[in-house]
Amino acid sequence: MRSILSTSASALGNSATSGRPLATGLVVTALVATLAALLLPVQLFGETASAAGNTVTYDDDGGGTVHTRHGPLTAMDRDFVRKVRLAGLWELPAGRQAQARGRTAAVRTAGDHLVAGHTELDRRSVEAGRTLGIALANQPTPEQQGWLGQLNSAADAEYPRLFAELLRRSHGKVFGLIAMVRDRTRNAMVRALADRANAVVLDHITVLEKTGQVDFDALHSS
CATH class of the missing domain: 1.20.1260.10 (Ferritin, core subunit, four-helix bundle)
Structure with missing residues (x-):
């Protein structure tokens, strides 16, 4: 997270030459994408674990379909x-x-x-x-x-x-x-x-x- 904030600060510092609104938008987009990437696996694993806990099984007689x-x-x-x-x-x-x-x-x-x-x-x-x-x-x-x-x-x-x-x-x-x-x-x-x-x-x-x-x-x- 510290590296993310450092990158954000650097990008904002350079915004005078590249256009503050555009740079700010890019930084916000990058932050949102990064946080989503960090949180998504946790949510997915949570759903998977929940589903696994409710798994219903049946006895397979080996006869196939x-x-x-x-x-x-x-x-x-x-x-x-x-x-x-x-x-x-x-x-x-x-x-x-x-x-x-x-x-x-x-x-x-x-x-x-x-x-x-x-x-x-x-x-x-x-x-x-x-x-x-x-x-x-x-x-x-x-x-x-x-x-x-x-x-x-x-x-x-x-x-x-x-x-x-x-x-x-x-x-x-x-x-x-x-x-x-x-x-x-x-x-x-x-x-x-x-x-x-x-x-x-x-x-x-x-x-x-x-x-x-x-x-x-x-x-x-x-």
């Missing part, structure tokens, strides 16, 4: 369809359980929404898997089975909090993948599934939060 009558089908597309199916395999029974065990109307309502939403999404994901040739799971993952086990063994007093916590966290994680798929996919069938999943998952997030059992501090620190 295949062509279907509904458009190209990528590894991201296949992973999304599989995850929609997996979500229904544990969130549907969790919703049915909430309908039966919910001690408040809000928890039972959340259960109703989970059952309705995942019944529809499960049907759509199975249809997409069959049409697009995507192998789908028929039972929850060990982790999902563990969550169902926690709900099954929870005491009545503990159940509403655990239900809201597990289901809200799960829906929050998949929400980013849905947005990425909707933005990037070129497959019409996958896009339609993402459209519907976006609406259903947002609805589920909303009704789970309305139970009053979601600990937002714990949710975003995990």
